[in-house]
Amino acid sequence: MTAVSRRSVRIGVIASILTGVLLLLCCTGGTAAFFLSGLGGDGEDGDSLAGFGCGPIRPVDIVGELPRFTEYGDAQVRNAAIIIKVGQDLGVPSRGWVIALATAMQESALRNLANSDVPESLALPHEGVGADHDSLGLFQQRPGWGSVAERMTPSYTAGKFYEKLVKVRSWQRRPLTVVAQQVQISAYPDAYAKHEELASKIVDALAGGAARTVEINGKAVCDAAERGEIAASGWTAPIPGDVGSGFRTASRPSHNGVDIGAAKGTEIRAAAAGRVLVARCDPDNRGRRDCDVDGYPDKGGCGWYVDLLHAGGYITRYCHMVVQPRVRLHQIVPAGEVIGQVGSSGNSSGPHLHFEVHLRNDRSSRGAVDPVPFMRARGAPLRAAE
Incomplete structure (x- = not known):
């Protein structure tokens, strides 16, 4: 089992346990985010991220004050922070954070959506009611992705998205909309691309310039995308020179x-x-x-x-x-x-x-x-x- 798979399983187990706590709290935003922060990985992730430069890149804080964006409210930005934090904890390269964020922006506008077709979802903490049949949560995942409670847990759904993302061949190089479609199987596959620019800006703001990094020999390096290496933003220099x-x-x-x-x-x-x-x-x-x-x-x-x-x-x-x-x-x-x-x-x-x-x-x-x-x-x- 890969490191991504092991950590994904760990996230799923903990998320399921926390679901009961969230049901009792019946809250969104700050208090729920406090409990979700326990899903973060060990301190080694934070130490390694801090040394990458660009700001420096830092572990995302999902409980403190977050940057403001005219396009989204505080609860939506906090959901974005959870998505990025899960990617960090799983060791997914930062290009994956941009893809996951753009996907959730299209699927739910970064809102944790319940659905009237699944009445039990309305009893869980949610930020709106969707209209897409039995799809739930930030990524509008269907029953095969997990139980109702799991799909309504932002950290769980992000973990499941990353778990499938890293299995897509050449996912860091291919167009974002193509990769997202292979994970989501959406009826509107071309819609993801329009969110890539803003997703990169949010990743930069929340993780200290992470969208400007490139994976080289398994390490994130800032402002060095050339010779075919692709930055998390999806860009590379056309030639070195x-x-x-x-x-x-x-x-x-x-x-x-x-x-x-x-x-x-x-x-x-x-x-x-x-x-x-x-x-x-x-x-x-x-x-x-x-x-x-x-x-x-x-x-x-x-x-x-x-x-x-x-x-x-x-x-x-x-x-x-x-x-x-x-x-x-x-x-x-x-x-x-x-x-x-x-x-x-x-x-x-x-x-x-x-x-x-x-x-x-x-x-x-x-x-x-x-x-x-x-x-x-x-x-x-x-x-x-x-």
Whole structure:
């Protein structure tokens, strides 16, 4: 039995015992959270988390004062804290906390929901009545997940979610909505993605920057997502290398991205899971499509390039590839997937990756933002040249 499984079983047993206590208390929020705090792991978890940096990352406190979010009330944020705390106690990498949180945000809006189809659930502490048949709790789990009392216990339901999550193949790299769907089997599988950004922010706020960490050799390291390593936010640097020409500088005001120097043939990776919008040769200034020849000064445009659409309406662009991209139109690619190689096609004076980030599904210059602070906020910083 794995460490995750052993701890999950321990959580389930303790949660069942506590259910009777919660029934007697008939409360939500502070007092219930006090008893649930006993589900936390041993002190070793807290000690190891404190050394990861980023804030530093800390064990989540589910009983004290919590940060405020305009989207959610105190009880909902406290449920979010319970979900993260269970993930910490089970030793699940912090990417799992973001996925679990986004899933609960979609399923219940972070409210512990009872259901009128299951009358006994109304006798348990709850924060609203759902309408989805016999589904209950934060994750709207059905009877196969446990008893009514168990599914109405936030710590138990979070533990069961993580137990299934870690069995999903390549779950840390695949799109959040795909992974969540494999755990939940929802009728609306595409809905989870819209919560990823806010889920990352809540994890950062409650656990001291945890969404910016990446698992390297079994340890969480802050702001180091590159070479295919994925931060808990779901992002990674497209290539390792130093930023040369920056975003919309005085000398290049129409430069809508940054140039990252690298040797020809260096592998370029998808900065996050997404769908391919474009994978083609960009016409030069004369309308020719000849991207297999280094461009400068005779060529214009991006040369061989790829545009990816990510959750939240973000678009990333990768220009000047040496040969045709390795991906095709409409393909779904996981974070860190190799999509091409560094080259000098198009308007390029030497091998490098021209990298852009766009907001609001806008591929034009109007949607472009500086990739440096954007990627830094997601734990996948682009290195500045010395």
